[in-house]
Amino acid sequence: MKYVIGIDLGTSAVKTILVDRKGQICAVVSKSYPLIHEQTGYSEQDPEEWVQQTTRALKELISSSNIKPEDIEGISYSGQMHGLVLLDESYNLLRNSILWNDTRTTEQCNYLYKVIGEKRLLEITKNQALEGFTLPKLLWVKEREPEIFEKTAVFMLPKDYLRFKMTGCIHSEYSDAAGTLLLNISKKKWDEELCELVGVSISLCPPLVESSECIGNVNEEFSQKTGLTTSTKVFAGGADNACGAIGAGILSPGETLCSIGTSGVVLSYEERSDRDFNGKVHYFNHGKENAFYTMGVTLSAGHSLNWFKENFAENDTFEELLADLKNVPIGSNGLLFTPYLVGERTPHADATIRGSFIGMDASHKKSDFTRAVVEGITFSLNESIEIFREYGKEITSIVSIGGGAKNEQWLQIQADIFNAKIIKLSTEQGPALGAAMLASYGCGWYNSLEKCANAFITSSKIYYPNQASVKVYKQLYALYKEVYNQTKELSKELNQFNKR
Structure with a gap:
């Protein structure tokens, strides 16, 4: 039997699930990590906590399930949206991640409307400027922590940082990038006009791929820490809500x-x-x-x-x-x-x-x-x-x-x-199941996500109004x-x- 792993990197915990080709959940392991609230409206996390706790969860998932690591064909991800992770040119962390539920960026949201205009912002991104999104956080760092902004070589979203640490490859994908206020939703590309207007180099934006695309394999370092093999394929994954939708x-x-x-x-x-x-x-x-x-x-x-x-x-x-x-x-x-x-x-x-x-x-x-x-x-x-x-x-x-x-x-x-x-x-395994479905589809188990859903998802009861x-x-x-x-x-x- 072959298996895939779905990893859901949430706000309070990471959840890992092991799924077989029939869609059966064979093992589930979760590990929690803390939030950092330095002052009212601030919400941050140390991205290394995500890596450490995911490492622990995967190691336990493999050992408790009694399966051969070489039978795990693929891994994919679901992640909390909007969080800002900043890396320097050597790909070292520059600060804690600012999370989706951080509300310090009201001034930056107002600035976006001033320099872009609400109508044009909606045309490009399909969304209003809200404190939760990634671009206002990036502008806050640019204004309040200029020395960190100057050192920034690339920004990442939470699950993308975790995937980078597991593979050494830097990417984002469209469902998570859509929550940054930097993506042209219709054209599926980072928007040069928007970047230029707000003074953010488009070079800070990571390469974009599809959620089901294989971006590499588990690297040697992560293999040794978890027991996974370097033959396990790693797929891009999706935003938690997108993966929740797939999993439902x-x-x-x-x-x-x-x-x-x-x-x-x-x-x-x-x-x-x-x-x-x-x-x-x-x-x-x-x-x-x-x-x-x-x-x-x-x-x-x-x-x-x-x-x-x-x-x-x-x-x-x-x-x-x-x-x-x-x-x-x-x-x-x-x-x-x-x-x-x-x-x-x-x-x-x-x-x-x-x-x-x-x-x-x-x-x-x-x-x-x-x-x-x-x-x-x-x-x-x-x-x-x-x-x-x-x-x-x-x-x-x-x-x-x-x-x-x-x-x-x-x-x-x-x-x-x-x-x-x-x-x-x-x-119901929510976004973690959606991530596992992306991995199973990426591995070629099914020729469409719809056929995967037919195999993995069944209803138990319907309630009528x-x-x-x-x-x-x-x-x-x-x-x-x-x-x-x-x-x-x-x-x-x-x-x-x-x-x-």
């Missing part, structure tokens, strides 16, 4: 994904590069060749539920916390929650808005608050679906993965709020949408009293 089978028109992790994502497949959403949602290159996807983001999806549990139900498991969802009526007995704990992304690109409970009275119980949190998260995700539909996309079925797919009542709530059938997968519940939720959703406009100025005013 979102590979043809009309297919849509809802993923509820720390943040929440609604992602829909696109086969065209010329659709125009006026920057209201993200528009990125897919991990599938010559394909694209649109995406809306809720910054605090699962994070909102985790925050509520840690602060108000710390003795409950998530299963216990969500068990009472079915015993609370739609609308949580008149209680609404907005999940803006760290600001919001879609449809409100607003770093200062904060969350709220609306409608509290003395009769409300913990179960009411729990259902309100779940409904609020789902309402926020529905705002992205609403945008897709307003711009002509037909969405009738959605694959749900992540924390929101672990509870049957929450899956039914999604069906009712989204007014679409919700598909739950039999097994209850039209009576759909009607009630439409009324409640209209109220939910009013809360942002009613509280955005209050949030700004209240911020002066936040002493943390």
Whole structure:
């Protein structure tokens, strides 16, 4: 039997999975690493932590699975998007990586609009200038750490640095490059006009390849540390959301994904590069060749539920916390929650808005608050679906993965709020499986990602919208949408009293 490995380099941990030719998960090993928060709004990591923990995970994966390393044909990657890694001309690290959830770059985003113009930026990159993207981080280093910027020979994205350390080869690929604000999405190349306008040499941008392209083999140093053989092929991989889409089978028109992790994502497949959403949602290159996807983001999806549990139900498991969802009526007995704990992304690109409970009275119980949190998260995700539909996309079925797919009542709530059938997968490994699928396709096991998906992915249950519940939720959703406009100025005013 032959195998491939999928590596998902996340924000808090790296996950490695070993998959055979039938799509069976043979072993899973994860290793965590810390975040660095030096001050408010800053979020960094030491890229060497990624390398060290991935090395440990792969070594354990091979030893625990009792397979021959020479039977591992290929490796590919999924990676946290947008993170900035800087290397000098000798390919040494110059500083910690600035991550996707770092918000220090508001001034740089405003500068981009000033020198490029919002319309032209959208024409080139299909996306707004947001603090999470890579180019604003690069401009921040240029302004605040000029001595580091002067030494920079190439910038990389997180998974691309890990792959470089495993192979010695420097590349990026289109799905991750799309999140930098430096890629011309339609033309699939780094944009010279944009680089010139912002004073960044295009030579800093790494060579671009397809996600399924073999860029080399495991090098001797990494082979000795992990037990992998130097005959194992290494493929470029993709951005975490692109790989999540592949791992959920979102590979043809009309297919849509809802993923509820720390943040929440609604992602829909696109086969065209010329659709125009006026920057209201993200528009990125897919991990599938010559394909694209649109995406809306809720910054605090699962994070909102985790925050509520840690602060108000710390003795409950998530299963216990969500068990009472079915015993609370739609609308949580008149209680609404907005999940803006760290600001919001879609449809409100607003770093200062904060969350709220609306409608509290003395009769409300913990179960009411729990259902309100779940409904609020789902309402926020529905705002992205609403945008897709307003711009002509037909969405009738959605694959749900992540924390929101672990509870049957929450899956039914999604069906009712989204007014679409919700598909739950039999097994779910998310972006790591998508990375493994890219490796299996690259190795020639299948002649298309679609055929790979047919072999690797099966559904276990479908949840259909209850039209009576759909009607009630439409009324409640209209109220939910009013809360942002009613509280955005209050949030700004209240911020002066936040002493943390």
